[in-house]
Amino acid sequence: MFTIDKYIVADNLQQAYELNQNRRNVIIGGMLWLKMGRKKIGTAIDLSSLGLNNIEEDEDNFKIGCMCTLRDIELHRGLNDCYPNLISKSVEHIVGVQLRNMATIGGSIYSRFGFSDVLTAFLSLDSYVELYKGGIVSMEEYAQMPLDNDILIRIVIKKDSRKTCYNSYRTSSSDLPVLTCSVSNIDNTWNVVLGARPQKPVITKINANSNPTDEEFNQIISQAINNSSFGTNYRGSKEYREILAHALIKRNLEAIISGGNYAN
Numbered sequence: 001m002f003t004i005d006k007y008i009v010a011d012n013l014q015q016a017y018e019l020n021q022n023r024r025n026v027i028i029g030g031m032l033w034l035k036m037g038r039k040k041i042g043t044a045i046d047l048s049s050l051g052l053n054n055i056e057e058d059e060d061n062f063k064i065g066c067m068c069t070l071r072d073i074e075l076h077r078g079l080n081d082c083y084p085n086l087i088s089k090s091v092e093h094i095v096g097v098q099l100r101n102m103a104t105i106g107g108s109i110y111s112r113f114g115f116s117d118v119l120t121a122f123l124s125l126d127s128y129v130e131l132y133k134g135g136i137v138s139m140e141e142y143a144q145m146p147l148d149n150d151i152l153i154r155i156v157i158k159k160d161s162r163k164t165c166y167n168s169y170r171t172s173s174s175d176l177p178v179l180t181c182s183v184s185n186i187d188n189t190w191n192v193v194l195g196a197r198p199q200k201p202v203i204t205k206i207n208a209n210s211n212p213t214d215e216e217f218n219q220i221i222s223q224a225i226n227n228s229s230f231g232t233n234y235r236g237s238k239e240y241r242e243i244l245a246h247a248l249i250k251r252n253l254e255a256i257i258s259g260g261n262y263a264n
């Protein structure tokens with residue numbers, strides 16, 4: 001069980017940042033992950049009055065406030081029209097609608113879980129985090145940074161014409177994933193992201209035609225697998241994950257090449 005001594009609804013980000021520099025204090029998102037731990041929290045810092053629960057869309061970007069929930073991105077028409085087979089597919093197996101209505105994007109991306117479905121999906125896009133002190137940092141860099149006391153304000157996704165597809169494998173439908181995989185293609189670049197290996201998602205960028213030959217198709221799969229180390233935990237062995245990686249990348253590639261006809 002975790003405990004909280006004091007609860008403050010922040011009036012502004014500077015106040016929230018200053019409070020968050022004390023190691024006993026924490027920013028709270030949906031608190032779903034925090035409440036599974038045993039932390040003795042000094043001050044819980046709530047960002048919910050700062051207007052960060054919106055998804056803004058303009059010609060070039062989507063900007064997702066940190067207090068948006070997984071359900072918000074699952075249902076957002078603009079995001080899902082732009083990146084079909086990716087955004088809503090990446091969250092649909094995360095427990096259930098009630099949890100997705102509470103779990104925040106800020107808490108999900110800040111935590112950089114190895115098993116994270118959303119981090120796997122965002123890494124295949126031209127995406128960034130906006131940090132209060134650290135400014136704009138690419139998702140790829142942020143995924144590898146250590147956890148610190150900065151505040152994740154929003155996620156920025158650049159709009160472009162890439163084609164995307166997401167897939168995960170779970171032993172049962174709402175369990176944590178055994179493997180996550182997202183693939184995107186823009187011009188002659190293929191991005192393959194593999195997560196839950198069981199380490200943090202890793203991206204492999206491969207140069208190949210957007211309509212690859214059989215040989216190029218197989219090369220995309222083997223390069224991504226060779227670039228990603230796999231491990232064993234109680235959900236699956238290293239060998240099993242490698243076999244799954246082959247199948248999930250193949251399905252995603254086929255869906256993208258066939259124009260989005262997704263074979264389950």
Ligand SMILES: Cc1cc2nc3c(=O)[nH]c(=O)nc-3n(C[C@H](O)[C@H](O)[C@H](O)COP(=O)(O)OP(=O)(O)OC[C@H]3O[C@@H](n4cnc5c(N)ncnc54)[C@H](O)[C@@H]3O)c2cc1C
Pocket residue numbers: 026027028029030031032033034035036066070093094095102103104105106107108109110111115116117118150151152153174175176177
């Ligand atoms: C039972 C269960 C099953 C789950 N299954 C899956 C799954 O299958 N796939 C998956 O991808 N995810 C899964 N998750 C994770 C979930 O989707 C969320 O990522 C997780 O709950 C964190 O979101 P939260 O809003 O609850 O964050 P919180 O628990 O509130 O916070 C988590 C951490 O993020 C920090 N934080 C929160 N917001 C910010 C911010 N704006 N800036 C800086 N730091 C911040 C907090 O201080 C804390 O350290 C699961 C979670 C639970 C509880």
